Amino acid sequence: AQTVTQSQPEMSVQEAETVTLSCTYDTSESDYYLFWYKQPPSRQMILVIRQEAYKQQNATENRFSVNFQKAAKSFSLKISDSQLGDAAMYFCAYRSATGGSEKLVFGKGTKLTVNP
Amino acid sequence: GAGVSQTPSNKVTEKGKYVELRCDPISGHTALYWYRQSLGQGPEFLIYFQGTGAADDSGLPNDRFFAVRPEGSVSTLKIQRTERGDSAVYLCASSPQPPPGEQYFGPGTRLTVT
Numbered sequence: 001a002q003t004v005t006q007s008q009p010e011m012s013v014q015e016a017e018t019v020t021l022s023c024t025y026d027t028s029e030s031d032y033y034l035f036w037y038k039q040p041p042s043r044q045m046i047l048v049i050r051q052e053a054y055k056q057q058n059a060t061e062n063r064f065s066v067n068f069q070k071a072a073k074s075f076s077l078k079i080s081d082s083q084l085g086d087a088a089m090y091f092c093a094y095r096s097a098t099g100g101s102e103k104l105v106f107g108k109g110t111k112l113t114v115n116p
Numbered sequence: 117g118a119g120v121s122q123t124p125s126n127k128v129t130e131k132g133k134y135v136e137l138r139c140d141p142i143s144g145h146t147a148l149y150w151y152r153q154s155l156g157q158g159p160e161f162l163i164y165f166q167g168t169g170a171a172d173d174s175g176l177p178n179d180r181f182f183a184v185r186p187e188g189s190v191s192t193l194k195i196q197r198t199e200r201g202d203s204a205v206y207l208c209a210s211s212p213q214p215p216p217g218e219q220y221f222g223p224g225t226r227l228t229v230t
Contacts, residue, residue, distance in 0.1 A: 004158075037221075044222065047218055102211070103149070104151075105161070
């Protein structure tokens with residue numbers, strides 16, 4: 001079974017600075033998808049960024065980018081120019097690309113605080 | 117357009133009671149998912165529907181949990197003989213197509229069993 005580990009329960013960053021959230025995963029599959037979701041206090045999960053494992057190029061979405069290291073099974077999220085609205089829980093998630101299971105497997109999350 | 121909606125937003129029930137949680141997916145989305153998020157944890161998969169049928173129910177913890185989606189749209193998660201350990205936020209998500217369709221989440225139902 002696949003597992004996702006987020007080793008940082010909490011992180012903090014100064015407004016306008018850069019922060020990196022860590023994620024590692026364990027799988028025997030070669031084809032899969034990785035995601036970062038943001039969950040504000042409203043509870044609604046919002047997709048931040050997605051990476052297909054077959055793509056070597058790291059995904060980027062505005063101020064959000066990832067460092068995908070397939071051999072190391074590492075998938076970190078970098079947030080540049082942090083804003084107060086970035087404060088939330090961040091979850092790393094894995095989904096198999098092989099047939100059958102569409103479920104997301106989530107890590108335990110990292111609580112990000114942005115200080116003004 | 118409208119996102120995924122879930123009702124009720126909060127539900128308090130007594131141990132041993134029966135509860136139903138409702139999910140209205142985004143119109144036209146064929147895939148629907150239920151997850152459970154306990155305090156301080158990430159969401160855990162419960163069940164996945166493709167159309168009206170449950171394509172994967174491997175995450176349902178026991179036979180007290182059951183979900184239906186009779187017309188391929190609205191889904192109801194049903195919990196019998198609730199236990200205090202069932203207290204959690206129950207999240208629903210929908211997706212427009214088979215992979216790699218993005219899963220769009222609703223705001224969840226917070227269930228508290230006293």
